[in-house]
Amino acid sequence: MKTVRTFLIVALVLVTLVSCSSAKPDSTVEQLFTAIQKFDFEAISYTIAPSARVAAGVSISDFQNQSNELPAEFFDYLKKNASKMTFKLTDSQTTDDKAIVTVSTKYVDAGPIIKASIGEFFAKAMGLAFSSTEMTEEQSTQMFMSIMNEQIDTLDEEFAERTIQIELEKVDKTWYVSALSDDLLDVIASGFLSAAADISNFSAEGEGEAADPNATPAPTPTPDPKRVLFEINNFIISDLWNDGFIVVDSFLKTGKGPTGASVDIEFTKSQLALAMTKKAEYDIYISGLDSSFNNIKDVWEKLSPEIDSLYQQIQSGALTLDTGIFVQYRDAFSKLIYDL
Numbered sequence: 001m002k003t004v005r006t007f008l009i010v011a012l013v014l015v016t017l018v019s020c021s022s023a024k025p026d027s028t029v030e031q032l033f034t035a036i037q038k039f040d041f042e043a044i045s046y047t048i049a050p051s052a053r054v055a056a057g058v059s060i061s062d063f064q065n066q067s068n069e070l071p072a073e074f075f076d077y078l079k080k081n082a083s084k085m086t087f088k089l090t091d092s093q094t095t096d097d098k099a100i101v102t103v104s105t106k107y108v109d110a111g112p113i114i115k116a117s118i119g120e121f122f123a124k125a126m127g128l129a130f131s132s133t134e135m136t137e138e139q140s141t142q143m144f145m146s147i148m149n150e151q152i153d154t155l156d157e158e159f160a161e162r163t164i165q166i167e168l169e170k171v172d173k174t175w176y177v178s179a180l181s182d183d184l185l186d187v188i189a190s191g192f193l194s195a196a197a198d199i200s201n202f203s204a205e206g207e208g209e210a211a212d213p214n215a216t217p218a219p220t221p222t223p224d225p226k227r228v229l230f231e232i233n234n235f236i237i238s239d240l241w242n243d244g245f246i247v248v249d250s251f252l253k254t255g256k257g258p259t260g261a262s263v264d265i266e267f268t269k270s271q272l273a274l275a276m277t278k279k280a281e282y283d284i285y286i287s288g289l290d291s292s293f294n295n296i297k298d299v300w301e302k303l304s305p306e307i308d309s310l311y312q313q314i315q316s317g318a319l320t321l322d323t324g325i326f327v328q329y330r331d332a333f334s335k336l337i338y339d340l
Helices: 003-013 025-037 041-046 050-056 060-069 072-082 111-130 137-154 182-188 192-204 225-254 265-287 291-315 324-338
Strands: 086-095 098-108 159-171 174-177
Touching (some): 025 041, 025 086, 025 174, 072 098, 072 137, 111 192, 111 225, 111 324, 159 182, 225 265
Antiparallel strands (some): 086 098, 098 159
């Protein structure tokens, strides 16, 4: 997941180095954020100090190799998000040739979409691996983008607010941004960097040293509630919604799946029935959580009966499905999980 960060940095390094003529630090910051809104890396580069461009650089060959990991469609999505970003300069402090400008930003937070997409992608990839099905790199990319586009259509667009302090320096009577902070890069990337870091940290929590086969077996540790709740959320989005309810709903309306492809609706129903057996286990687990998870338990008490209701309608042969309330509760549950 270093590709996006590499892309953002290298795109600045590879453009023509042209000097801007900002007489005040505020003007440079205005130029920077206006360029971010346009996802214009050449314009962004004009605001960065020449020394920082060099320090931030990575080789062209590395960029060319790594930039192929994510499709152009993904960056088009980031560009669309950038156009919705708003900003306001709230403070400016200047001392000799140094300055700090404080900026309040509001931007599209794609973190929930990215986390849900990556979670479902790995779940499906693992399933294919167990069935000895190998995907090409192109097929993997297509599958990820298909999943992400479904999540974009499914999850409500969310905005985040962040206050950033921009450090500037004066070089030859011109004010430049000293460097691009991680916070600023994350705003440019619609929260992708922080989402990727959360996923990386979450995965790392489960890693440890290999067990000694001769050691006395230790008691089975209690699963981390966060890990189980993420598993439950992925189950709802992937097994129940993407592979179940939305498929049946689309079939009842059009005779096709949600992507317009043919589907075996009886097979879909049988897979949904298997998924519902797991859902019963999750009901028991969530009811046993302590009071620190009361918000999650409250939403689950609304979501769980709605899941049962939709499933019963499908089993009874209903001719239409109203998934609106399910989606409302599902999105509320997902937000609480992503905020853990």
